[in-house]
Amino acid sequence: xxxxxxxxxxxxxxxxxxxxxxxxxxxxxxxxxxxxxxxxxxxxxxxxxxxxxxxxxxxxxxxxxxxxxxxxxxxxxxxxxxxxxxxxxxxxxxxxxxxxxxxxxxxxxxxxxxxxxxxxxxxxxxxxxxxxxxxxxxxxxxxxxxxxxxxxxxxxxxxxxxxxxxxxxxxxxxxxxxxxxxxxxxxxxxxxxxxxxxxxxxxxxxxxxxxxxxxxxxxxxxxxxxxxxxxxxxxxxxxxxxxxxxxxxxxxxxxxxxxxxxxxxxxxxxxxxxxxxxxxxxxxxxxxxxxxxxxxxxxxxxxxxxxxxxxxxxxxxxxxxxxxxxxxxxxxxxxxxxxxxxxxxxxxx
Amino acid sequence: xxxxxxxxxxxxxxxxxxxxxxxxxxxxxxxxxxxxxxxxxxxxxxxxxxxxxxxxxxxxxxxxxxxxxxxxxxxxxxxxxxxxxxxxxxxxxxxxxxxxxxxxxxxxxxxxxxxxxxxxxxxxxxxxxxxxxxxxxxxxxxxxxxxxxxxxxxxxxxxxxxxxxxxxxxxxxxxxxxxxxxxxxxxxxxxxxxxxxxxx
Amino acid sequence: xxxxxxxxxxxxxxxxxxxxxxxxxxxxxxxxxxxxxxxxxxxxxxxxxxxxxxxxxxxxxxxxxxxxxxxxxxxxxxxxxxxxxxxxxxxxxxxxxxxxxxxxxxxxxxxxxxxxxxxxxxxxxxxxxxxxxxxxxxxxxxxxxxxxxxxxxxxxxxxxxxxxxxxxxxxxxxxxxxxxxxxxxxxxxxxxxxxxxxxxxxxxxxxxxxxxxxxxxxxxxxxxxxxxxxxxxxxxxxxxxxxxxxxxxxxxxxxxxxxxxxxxxxxxxxxxxxxxxxxxxxxxxxxxxxxxxxxxxxxxxxxxxxxxxxxxxxxxxxxxxxxxxxxxxxxxxxxxxxxxxxxxxxxxxxxxxxxxxxxxxxxxxxxxxxxxxxxxxxxxxxxxxxxxxxxxxxxxxxxxxxxxxxxxxxxxxxxxxxxxxxxxxxxxxxxxxxxxxxxxxxxxxxxxxx
Numbered sequence: 001x002x003x004x005x006x007x008x009x010x011x012x013x014x015x016x017x018x019x020x021x022x023x024x025x026x027x028x029x030x031x032x033x034x035x036x037x038x039x040x041x042x043x044x045x046x047x048x049x050x051x052x053x054x055x056x057x058x059x060x061x062x063x064x065x066x067x068x069x070x071x072x073x074x075x076x077x078x079x080x081x082x083x084x085x086x087x088x089x090x091x092x093x094x095x096x097x098x099x100x101x102x103x104x105x106x107x108x109x110x111x112x113x114x115x116x117x118x119x120x121x122x123x124x125x126x127x128x129x130x131x132x133x134x135x136x137x138x139x140x141x142x143x144x145x146x147x148x149x150x151x152x153x154x155x156x157x158x159x160x161x162x163x164x165x166x167x168x169x170x171x172x173x174x175x176x177x178x179x180x181x182x183x184x185x186x187x188x189x190x191x192x193x194x195x196x197x198x199x200x201x202x203x204x205x206x207x208x209x210x211x212x213x214x215x216x217x218x219x220x221x222x223x224x225x226x227x228x229x230x231x232x233x234x235x236x237x238x239x240x241x242x243x244x245x246x247x248x249x250x251x252x253x254x255x256x257x258x259x260x261x262x263x264x265x266x267x268x269x270x271x272x273x274x275x276x277x278x279x280x281x282x283x284x285x286x287x288x289x290x291x292x293x294x295x296x297x298x299x300x301x302x303x304x305x306x307x308x309x310x311x312x313x314x315x316x317x318x319x320x321x322x323x324x325x326x327x328x329x330x331x332x333x334x335x336x337x338x339x340x341x342x343x344x345x346x347x348x349x
Numbered sequence: 350x351x352x353x354x355x356x357x358x359x360x361x362x363x364x365x366x367x368x369x370x371x372x373x374x375x376x377x378x379x380x381x382x383x384x385x386x387x388x389x390x391x392x393x394x395x396x397x398x399x400x401x402x403x404x405x406x407x408x409x410x411x412x413x414x415x416x417x418x419x420x421x422x423x424x425x426x427x428x429x430x431x432x433x434x435x436x437x438x439x440x441x442x443x444x445x446x447x448x449x450x451x452x453x454x455x456x457x458x459x460x461x462x463x464x465x466x467x468x469x470x471x472x473x474x475x476x477x478x479x480x481x482x483x484x485x486x487x488x489x490x491x492x493x494x495x496x497x498x499x500x501x502x503x504x505x506x507x508x509x510x511x512x513x514x515x516x517x518x519x520x521x522x523x524x525x526x527x528x529x530x531x532x533x534x535x536x537x538x539x540x541x542x543x544x545x546x547x548x549x
Numbered sequence: 550x551x552x553x554x555x556x557x558x559x560x561x562x563x564x565x566x567x568x569x570x571x572x573x574x575x576x577x578x579x580x581x582x583x584x585x586x587x588x589x590x591x592x593x594x595x596x597x598x599x600x601x602x603x604x605x606x607x608x609x610x611x612x613x614x615x616x617x618x619x620x621x622x623x624x625x626x627x628x629x630x631x632x633x634x635x636x637x638x639x640x641x642x643x644x645x646x647x648x649x650x651x652x653x654x655x656x657x658x659x660x661x662x663x664x665x666x667x668x669x670x671x672x673x674x675x676x677x678x679x680x681x682x683x684x685x686x687x688x689x690x691x692x693x694x695x696x697x698x699x700x701x702x703x704x705x706x707x708x709x710x711x712x713x714x715x716x717x718x719x720x721x722x723x724x725x726x727x728x729x730x731x732x733x734x735x736x737x738x739x740x741x742x743x744x745x746x747x748x749x750x751x752x753x754x755x756x757x758x759x760x761x762x763x764x765x766x767x768x769x770x771x772x773x774x775x776x777x778x779x780x781x782x783x784x785x786x787x788x789x790x791x792x793x794x795x796x797x798x799x800x801x802x803x804x805x806x807x808x809x810x811x812x813x814x815x816x817x818x819x820x821x822x823x824x825x826x827x828x829x830x831x832x833x834x835x836x837x838x839x840x841x842x843x844x845x846x847x848x849x850x851x852x853x854x855x856x857x858x859x860x861x862x863x864x865x866x867x868x869x870x871x872x873x874x875x876x877x878x879x880x881x882x883x884x885x886x887x888x889x890x891x892x893x894x895x896x897x898x899x900x901x902x903x904x905x906x907x908x909x910x911x912x913x914x915x916x917x918x919x920x921x922x923x924x925x926x927x928x929x930x931x932x933x934x935x936x937x938x939x940x941x942x943x944x945x946x947x948x949x950x951x952x953x954x955x956x957x958x959x960x961x962x963x964x965x966x967x968x969x970x971x972x973x974x975x976x977x978x979x980x981x982x983x984x985x986x987x988x989x990x991x992x993x994x995x996x997x998x999x
Binding site: 001017020021024025027028031033035036037038066159313314317318319 | 435436437441442443444445446482486487
Binding site: 108109204 | 744747748749750751752753754755756757758760824825869870871872873874
């Protein structure tokens, strides 16, 4: 794996490999000593053109836990220094010896350009580009879903599993959401069934070929008993942009598409609720729903560090040969059942 | 030393391979090692047996079974675990990306315990160096001992095994493979002559 | 420079081989008489072996961006018309979105003069419809028409005349001097922030979409307006199947509308955007394969009257960046003829005579340009282009005559090569090479430094 730009680039084996590696990373994060020497001497640059303290801190933590050096570069791209800022910044980082660049940018395709323009040899991790993709978010969502819905007593993280047979509902502003796109690709690759729920104005015209069902009615989809419901953030500004509003009012949106306690109660007992954050409490998700025991939103954040550690490890630790799949050191089936053996990690909740 | 590469079943047949330990030899060696461990540590109190993936793990389980069979009061499942060292290796950048194995430690942890590391082949010693670093981040054992099924010499670090199944002087041109029923369908130790000495 | 050229065994409009003599700025003789007349001036004569080559009237581009005044870093009138000559053009219409805007007699005359001085092609400045292209007030169309530049084509290209009242007024006003309004059809509110065609690809790669209806709705409105006020209308760079149908319907009703398509819309689709390379970012955007098929059909059956390049040079900084920050536009003067040959002639949908019609005669007629797009006949002005259809070449943007390298056809092999271009009998291009004046220091080593 040379770059992580889009979950569409991950096949089933690659996706499971990332999730399994994340499980091992998660195990280390429950210990007292959370730091590993694995990426010592490597330099990871966080290149954030869009504000995002949470994601940036998550990547920074992940890199530091692997003993990599971290440089934070906050460059809010302006249209005045358009374009030049990306190229010249990349050249500067290359000169500084960046091994990996984690980039968040408001322009879709900027990570792709960074990875392919020949400005830098670093591995590129897409931390969110415009409306296009946010692959590590989808990976941590899948990791969370897998753990909760496929984990068992001997294998609490569901290591080695995909998400076949699970039904995931993704609800909200699909049109503008890179989280939605990444999740549709990855969940489908892992064998889950995806239903997108949104008002018609918030679905892209080209959604037809996507590997997902589409519905305008949240209650109908909830009645199907999805195993996981992922609520997407809706921007209030989209409500009314001088006649071009995607929705008449926040109230109507919440009434039709918000997840509240009543809707939550209609879900099967095992169903979980996810949200990429930050939440608009009261808009797309009520406080009751957000704080309910089914909501795994806080856990998603913790899992984000493990997933990002896994991604950095897989991109940076090898000899850079992008060829075959990594050597599988599968733990063999043991003749006796491993007993109350727990990782010293305990639960990474 | 092995962590990583699964052995194709026909490897032993394809290259010029000599079987140096058969199934019975391995069994006897493990039994002897189990007794040595108990003798050295004056019983099984505070023992934790951690196998290093891949093949160190089934070996550790076999050892634990023997320890429990011989020493009263010991329960095999409560003794045994695995210690993955991938993230502590010093040679990650020289190979394709490795998968990370599982680290599972018995419920009592390792603080104050006698940890017996179990691996199939002891060669350069680097794997064990990584294992010591990994253990260090897990806790503080009272003592760390090493049981290796095969010691083939050519140490690059000051590391030695406390319990050895068989000492096998080899040349670096040779490759030592341990096959176990749990992972490879049969149990034996073979030496292959060839240009590449294999992973160290 | 020799004053006379004998083109031996050339095929005018792709017809039967014959000899053509160019002398005194005219087509002096055709056929056996050409060889006879040539014998009278052996010293002055250059013989060109044109076996297998096609002779067309010099191409006329109704839609070019020469960038001067204002963006001479991307192209100048000299470098742009030199590139046009290399592409076989003898006349180009320079669009008005310069700085200052071509919205007064003074600016259009300046552009016209600079073009004449450069001497590569005739330059016909396009006048802006509205002052500053702001879409609010009519520019002094009459003054521009009466100026030395004799402007007949008016366009706010780059922007749409979206105000229906302003469009109506403009359509009416230009009737006074046989002018035509060339509309860049793009409903601005439907395309706010748009980056590429709105469809399956845009949804997947996350770029804001540009719906086809934003183009079609304006065209539909404008043809009805033109019908209502009895004026003629020209539609710039038509790009969708729906637009073709609307124009077809309008013509069937007798509405005086003409339409153009660019070479890039004949050959490229929105799939090119997947790599986020801004060289494929253009306005109107690349559309789907179905749209490409429809515009080819429209060009073949005459619904679309002309091919116009919409040559839009951009500096490297404006394209060497992420998609959203990049400028819109592609170069095209030097590849237009080859693209038309590849998509329409080599596939049997058009003849070379049709090519002359869509790349020369019709544009000249729409722009009311005299002397260009004429039949190849004795006595006609010798505005000609000699093409070798059999040669193939790989597009290398850095080696093109245009000062900018934003060609979307980089690395593609295209058929056909312009061997010679004649502007009123003077060779601007010979043997495929622009005939620079050796005394002009700008043309050192055959490259123009703007």
